[in-house]
Amino acid sequence: MDASVWIFSTLDSSIRLAVPLIFAAMGGIFSERSGIVDIGLEGKMLFAAFVAAATSYATGSAWLGMCAGIMGSVALSMVHGYASINMRGDQVISGLAVNFFAAGMTVTLGHAWFSRGGQTPGLIGDQRFLPIELPGAEWLGDTIPFFGPLYREVISGHNILVYLSFAIVGVTWWVLFKTRFGLRLRAVGEEPNAVDTAGISVAWMRYRAIAFTGVFCGLAGAYYSTAQNAAFGKNMTAGQGYIALAAVIFGKWRPKTALFACLLFGFLSALETRMQGVAIPGIGVLPTQVFSALPYVLTVVLLAGFIGKAVAPKAVGQPYIKER
């Protein structure tokens, strides 16, 4: 019984930790599939987290906070787009600039507006997204063995954004692989020349793709400050944007595999706190740092071709120059 409680609660926190990764990774897939490298996922999430918390605090509505967060994140996406699409600038440098800008802006504005060293005031009541009890969770948990408690402990009891993140994976998959827009978007990331020849604007396709990225990173940010936590804290995304990028690569630029990568990375960070001082039979106590380093190590190993091949969209990172 003790073991199943441990497993259920670990799975539960794995999901909670994976949610922002899922949002950001789906955003990253849209961007990279269209041929735009986005290492600014981190900055967009951070900025959105701040804007969402500040707006939610000011208006008293988590939903308004979320919308504002999305708008902030999309604005940064557009700046990135202007630099990398119109100005044909280096996309990595632009993404870095976004990250710096976000890290500086959030603390500077937060410090000036709330004078709490960059933090926003705590959010209460409707200013947050609160857990939702799915129908019949209590009853099923008490009556059906294993699946009941699984339903009650792991699947039920999350806030709306958690469920939305899983829905978004489906949406991403459907848009990319089942719509004409998705077909063109993937083509823009592989052979922008061909798409241009077919009379479709490469720039317009890419702008729409990174708009999706902005929206999804906005959701991830709102999740951080108004759902998972009850305030914005300085640098609260703490490198998770880079983990999401790792998940995009690890998932080989596909929504479903990226989802599993996010869940795996979420599971690893759940283990990080849970395995402190816990001995594994035959191995002993692993340093907690092993779990925090593992997503990065795995991605490096994957990129080096030791565990399968990660093939990026062909035109990713290259500005498109119209020949005519």
Place this chain on the structure above:
Amino acid sequence: MSAFQESPAWVRVGLVPILQLTLALAVSSLVVLMVGESPIEALKLMVYGATNLEYGGLASTLYYATNFIFTGLAVAVAFHAGLFNIGGEGQAYVAGLGVAIVALTFDSTLNVWLMAPMIIVISALFGAVWGVIPGYLQAKRGSHIVVTTIMFNFIAAAVMGYALVEIIAPMGGNSTDSRYFAATSVFPKLNEIWPDIPSSLLNPTLLIALITAWLVWVLIWRTRLGYAIRVVGQNPKAAEYAGINVARIIIITMAISGALAGMMAINEVYGAQSRLILNFTNGFGFIGIAVALMGRNHPVGVILASILFGALYQGGTELQFDMPSLNPELIMVIQGAVIFFTGALDRLVRDPVEKMFMRKSTEEA
């Protein structure tokens, strides 16, 4: 490209970067306005905070600049080979571990004259190791240097988290920082050499940084290896045709780049703090990117940009005392804007300005 098609050098390396910097400061001024302070007052305070002599402002500016020269050179050297090394942060961090291990082991037996050379070598060595792995993976396994170096920054953080507890803490100090190194074995601060000047963290590492910058200039423009590095950066395919082993050059360049970033630990861990502190790199590795971009990857430019960023850093820190509503993190905004306008949006200013001067020179001709 023939000579008459280029705009004059002072436009390319002087006017354009200055205009870009002005734009970056203008955007940052908007942020200051949003906070409700006067950008002109803020700028005045920052300039004073960074240049005053009586409180050691100028010395602190140069102390910060020392860090940025190393990390800026690291990024610049990699850039010459067409590699974007975002891993300076991790490389410097790991180098700090090497410096601390050596200093903690030998500080009771060695004086500063014997210790300093060892510290220089070990910081470069540890940094090189952390830089060469992504280099090797790019050259031989085709993984992308940008992604790998990002990942290596985080792996370095995990390694350091572990090493601080398991290696450094047993050697003295608590789990997040080491004990102080013995005073006889570390660089004296400048104000200890000349008691007349106000106290700061400035130490002789600045000289090492300047010599290193000169060595980098020699390497890139005066040696066969430097030539190979530049050819690989300009056109890897042509380099291959010319008989240059591109993979080898990539690996060597990343080793040099990592070593340069690692040498930041001389200033920070050995010279200034004289102990290993958690997160001592403090984002300085990333500032190297802005420094290299502003300095156009030339050692002289890197030095000038380093002093500018040192001044921003020192001025930003001073700013908070006189304008409490402004947070020192404002310099992150400025830094982001500088990276944006000198790097990603380079064309925005460069194209029209250079075109203007090109037209002029053809009219004259």
